[in-house]
Structure formats: structure tokens, C-alpha cells
Amino acid sequence: MQKSWGMQTKAIHTGMEIAPEDVTPPIHMANTYLFESAAQAAEAFEREDRPIYTRWGNPTTAVMERKVAALENAEAAVATASGMAAVSAALLTALSPGEHLVATTGLYSATYHLVKEDLPQLGVETTLADATDAAAFEAALRPNTRAIYLESPGNPTLLLNDVAPIVQLARAHNLLTLFDNTFATPVNQRPIDAGIDVVVHSATKFLGGHGDALGGVVAGSAAFIERVLKGPVRRLGGCLSPFNAWLIARGITTLPLRMARHNRNALRIADWLHRHPDVAWVRYPWHPSHPQYELAQRQMPGGGGGVVVFELHGGIEAGAALLDGVTLCARTVSLGDIRTLITHPASTTHRSVPRAARLVSAITDGLVRLAVGLEDTDDLLADLDQALRS
Ligand SMILES: Cc1ncc(COP(=O)(O)O)c(C=O)c1O
Numbered sequence: 297m298q299k300s301w302g303m304q305t306k307a308i309h310t311g312m313e314i315a316p317e318d319v320t321p322p323i324h325m326a327n328t329y330l331f332e333s334a335a336q337a338a339e340a341f342e343r344e345d346r347p348i349y350t351r352w353g354n355p356t357t358a359v360m361e362r363k364v365a366a367l368e369n370a371e372a373a374v375a376t377a378s379g380m381a382a383v384s385a386a387l388l389t390a391l392s393p394g395e396h397l398v399a400t401t402g403l404y405s406a407t408y409h410l411v412k413e414d415l416p417q418l419g420v421e422t423t424l425a426d427a428t429d430a431a432a433f434e435a436a437l438r439p440n441t442r443a444i445y446l447e448s449p450g451n452p453t454l455l456l457n458d459v460a461p462i463v464q465l466a467r468a469h470n471l472l473t474l475f476d477n478t479f480a481t482p483v484n485q486r487p488i489d490a491g492i493d494v495v496v497h498s499a500t501k502f503l504g505g506h507g508d509a510l511g512g513v514v515a516g517s518a519a520f521i522e523r524v525l526k527g528p529v530r531r532l533g534g535c536l537s538p539f540n541a542w543l544i545a546r547g548i549t550t551l552p553l554r555m556a557r558h559n560r561n562a563l564r565i566a567d568w569l570h571r572h573p574d575v576a577w578v579r580y581p582w583h584p585s586h587p588q589y590e591l592a593q594r595q596m597p598g599g600g601g602g603v604v605v606f607e608l609h610g611g612i613e614a615g616a617a618l619l620d621g622v623t624l625c626a627r628t629v630s631l632g633d634i635r636t637l638i639t640h641p642a643s644t645t646h647r648s649v650p651r652a653a654r655l656v657s658a659i660t661d662g663l664v665r666l667a668v669g670l671e672d673t674d675d676l677l678a679d680l681d682q683a684l685r686s
Contacts, residue, residue: 303367303483303552311362311545314355321359323542326350351530356538360545361513364503367482367548368495370515374525375541379478379498380406381534382512384414386496387445388532389524390472393419395442400427400457402450402657404498405646407476411445428588430461437469446492447476448595451631452641452665453658454479454579454605456588459595463491478502478632483555484598494520499544501632502602505554509543511536554634554670558602561676562668566604568677574614574684576662578606603631604666608684611662615640618664621683624675631667636676639665 301309314321329347331337340348347355357375365373376382387410391397399411401424411422425436427446444466448457459475466473474494475487481502487495497503499511514524529535536544559582566580578585581592582600592600608614618638619627625638629645639645642661646654651661668676 306366307363307551308549310366311359313362314359321356321542321545324350324354324356324538326354326538350538351533351535353525354535354538354541356545357536357541360499360511360536360541360548363545363548364482364497364499364513364515367551368477368515369482369486369488370495370521371518372521373513373515374521374529375499375536375544376512376514376529377534377536378510379496379500379512380410381528382496382498382514383407383476384410385524385528385532385534386474386494386514387411387415387443388418388528389520390443390474390494391415391420392442394421394440396421396423396438396440397443397445398423398425398433398436398441399445400447400450401425401653402427402453402455402659403445403447404451404476404478405649407445407447408649408653427457427462428455430458430465433462434465437465441469441471443472443474445474445476446487447478449479449581449601449603450657451479452603452605452639452646452663454581454586454601454603455658456581456591456595458588458591459487459490459492467491479603480596480598480601481551481555483552484559484601485596488515490595493517500630502555502558503548503551503632504540504544505547505551505632505634506543507630507633507635509540509547511540511544555599555602557670558632558668559599561670561673562602562604562666563600564673565666565668565676565680566600566606568680569604569606572684574608574610576607576609578604580604602668604668605663606666607660607662607664612640612642615662615664617686618680618683621686622679623682624671624679625666631665633667634670636669636671637667639667641665
């Protein structure tokens, strides 16, 4: 790979260390690999420089891992069975019993439960703090704090964590920083370039991009990724299916093109909603009405992403009527799909998060999340318009 390559060239051409006659990566759907002799098997286990067993690593999965590492400017990456397998593998690798984690408020619901319930059960102390405010993070630090976990923009708040001062804080206290980059993708922001140590993704979303393959990935230093692979991935077993890795690697080849369209469609829809008389408020990182617009321009130089959140004057009932009224937008959870998806987080994705915690994280009862797809913007606006009128 040439360092000077742009994102689209990298997305297509990196990771393709495959047989010279292969134009596309073959799908290695094999659990295990043959050895010519007992000695060769022993040598393979000693060196780990060839395929052995798919939970240990797989040639198709390696293509996806190399692509993500290249796009995130990370030394290495390891694929996992889902985004949550990536989040949990990264946190279990980073933390030991007796250590303390400070995580941002406004986390994806399953991450919230992992941080609030599962990690403490394993003896890891955790605190949630407002990462829009570095001073709140500093106040949450304890002598045994080992790591910081960020998610920006947050799902579904679309509020940003202020990365630069938090990275400075982490360096001053020798803390490991982990960052969920699912919403922005490396096209819109590159946390590792900003000083973050470890990036996680739900590859189910924009990386795969087509709503057909669940997957996840952790990217970071070669040493950390080796620990994730040899610890949680191999022992807890959350490795990715090679078929899903193939779909996600193919999805990644068009990621920059798709993100440009997601960004453009979402910004135009956010602006249209902002002007609509039925809309109480709209939040989109690249819209000037976003409370952290300036930060978004700096921290997400590639664009505001493919998700817009808003609330109608009529609150929950009006939001439900909108969801029932759309015909082109799909009523479903998830995001990052080629199709536009519409969700009411308080009653679905974030239903399990206590209401008080939702409100602390700016997830209001009537918040509607629109995961804007790649359709023609006029068609999406016409659908929203007819649903708001009906
Ligand atoms: C920001 C974020 N991180 C992680 C996840 C978990 O991903 P998965 O559903 O692939 O396990 C999600 C899922 O919605 C998410 O939005």
C-alpha cells in the first residue's frame, strides 16, 4: 500500500494479498486446514504463519481485517462475530478485575449494559461521565482508572465526545483509550490519527453497508490486537464467519463512495426537517443548529454521517404516526444500510436502558432516528412529507 493513496483507492486495493491469479478474494469456508505431515502441523502451531483453524484466523477474514486496519491507520485489526463481540473483546482485553473504566454517557444500549452490569460482575469498576466535557471526565478518574471508552457520535444522541482534550488527559494519566467509530466510519473521522489507541466497529452497519452481514472489528496496535485475538476471540470464540467477512470486505470497497452519499443525503434531510413547522428540533453533526457544530467540523472532517435524529412537536404520538405513515423508509432498527431505516429508540433499541439514564444521555421519549440510505434525496423527502401530512 502506498501511504499517499486516497481513501477510495485504499478501500479497493488494500488487504488484497491473495493468490496472483485471483481477481477477488476467494471465500475460504473451511473450519480447519490440512497438514502434509505431523511435523508440518507442529510447525504451523509453533509459527502461526499459515491457516490452521478458522477461530484462530482465516484468509478471507484477513482481507477484511487488513482493509479496516488500512482505513483506520491502525497497525492491525481483528474481526469479530458482531459489533458487540468487538466491543466486549476490546474491553475484556483492556481491563482486569480491580481496575476502573470511565465511559461516555450516551452509549449504544448493549454497550451501556456491558459497562454498567457485566464488567462490574467481573470485578471491573465503571463510571459514566459526560464526554462532551473533558473536565467531567477528569473528575471521574480514580487511582485505579485504566481505560477510557468513547462513542462519537453517540447512538442515537448524535452528540460528540470532545476527543482532543480527553486524549491529552489519557496521556497524562497513562490510560488506554477505546473508541466506537461505527457512526462516523474512517471516511468521516480517524480516531487513531487523533491519538486514540483502539477503535471498534459494528461492521454490521456502514462497513458492510448492505444490511446483510452481522460483524465487528477491533483495530489498534499490533500488540493489542494480538491480545484480542489470542484472548477473547480464540477463547470466548466470537470469531467472524468467513462468508460474512467476504461480504463486509466487499462492502468496504465502496465505503468512501457510499459515505459521501450518506453524508449528502443526511445533511439535506436534516436541513429540510430543521425548516419543517412540525419538527421541534433536529440534530445532525454537520448542521449549523447542532450544539457542537464547530467541533463536528474539526473532528469529523469527512462529513456528518448517515444518521439524523429529531423530535416532532407532537412528541411520541406524532413520532409513531410518522413511523406508521412512511412507505419508502423502512420501519426497522439498525443503520448504515443502503436503504433508509426509521426507528423510535426509546421503545426499541434503547427500551432496556432506564428512562432516567436515557434522559441523561439526551435520548428523549419522542426522539426519532432516521438512518439515511442511498436513495434519491427527493424521494426520501417526498416520503417524509406525505407521512407528516397524513
Ligand atoms: C454504535 C454501536 N456500537 C455497537 C453496536 C453493536 O453492533 P452489533 O449489532 O453488530 O453487535 C451497535 C449496534 O447498533 C452500535 O450502534
